[in-house]
Amino acid sequence: MLHIMGRPSSFVFLFLLHSFMASLAWSDTNITTDKSALLAFKSFITSDPHNVLANWSVSSSPCSWIGITCNIRHGRVHSLNLGGMDLKGTILLEVGRLEKLTILRLAGNKLSGDIPQTISNLSSLELLSLSHNSLSGSIPNEIGDLSQLKKLYLGANQLAGSIPSSLFNYSVLQDFQLAINNLSGSLPTNVCAGLPKLQKFYVNENDLSGDIPSTWHQCTELLELQLGKNKFNRGNIPTDIGNLTKLWRLLLPSSNLEGNLPEKMFHHLPLLKIFDVSDNQLEGSIPKSISNCTSLKELNLDSNSFTGLIYS
Template identity: 60%
Template sequence: MSHEPFQKKLGDLQQLHAIYLGGNQLLSTIPTSIFNSSVRQGITLESNNLSGSLPTNVCSRLPKLKLFYVDGNDLSGKIPSIWHQCKELVELQLGNNKFNGGDIPTDIGNLTKLEWLYLRSSNLQGIIPSEIGKLTNLQHLDLSNNNLQGIIPSDIGKLTNLQFLSLGNNNLQGQNFNYMTILDHVSIFVLF
């Protein structure tokens, strides 16, 4: 079902605090009109049939955004390096999409208020950037079911608020990673 007329009106709504449109079987790209609104709390578009790439103006248009959920769609392309502009983000969920490979953008390390980072099953490649260690408020990190390679960065051990860590089903090695540094505070740790 196409929702084009509805999506065009979203940008006209200037008093919105949040947009929750998850699980509505939306068939289109992510409506760019959302980024013309005054949303500050969150945008949740998870579990739809959205396709295309992530818009590159998410953070420049909505720099105070706290929640951004687009997991469980058919998004493709690469995850853009735009996150340095979203310094208020607390939860970022991009998992279960069909991204065309690509790395985890290193500017995710600038999201120092981030508590949830969900990139599970997103066809990501490359290494886990050491910048992840800058996310000192992070409580939940799920990078599982991707094509990540290389050594698990020791900087993950700096995440003392981390309660859930899932890195399973990747091609990672733990040579320099001291598991004991996180086992004191992580409740759930999935490596394989």
């Protein structure tokens, strides 16, 4: 007969049964917390034209609801995905109670109001997608506390104020997309210092001012860079961009650029497919080195004062 610490096996069985029942009760309590948070969120949705929230009810498990995915291991809500559903309403503070959430996707709706600061409670969040809504107010500084965040999509809203400095210190962030808002202030001198994994950086179509950062060499993984249509100080195109060997999209229209296109800028951009510097004050001849961009498919140099030929 099996004995542990002098106890009979029946004691072990009862102990394990008690532990199992306690874990079930704990899981039940947590999923109940998730359910109440989601039902509170639903109560602030004023229009649901596609009835996607129809099966969100007290009598059923949230793991069976449309737009909800649960993690089997810990039995908690893992994903809230209601993108493109034309929902109207606001994002309630209670969303911050979904402690195990890793994906929050509400893009492509008609949500309004502020982004709640309680989103910072979602310490496991990896994707935050709130773009293409009517959100207003400022970006909460607390979003910078989401240390696991890989993708941040807040574009195409009505967000104002400066970009919190805390957003430039994500060790794992890959996508940084805040385009088409009313954001003001300046970008850090060295954007890349705290974003070593950055692949996409979109801040175009805002009211950003100051100088365009000139130190991009630390963004070694950068694929796409969009800065155009802001209110930057007049200046030259940053030559450091030429060190981004993985870059394939570079959009700098209406960026108050002046001077020449640097010859050395195109020496190390073999993957560049899209290049737009239209509506600036650039002048001079087009560098022969642009022929090194053998992948180039779209080139927009309109509304500048270039002379000479385009070399291919």
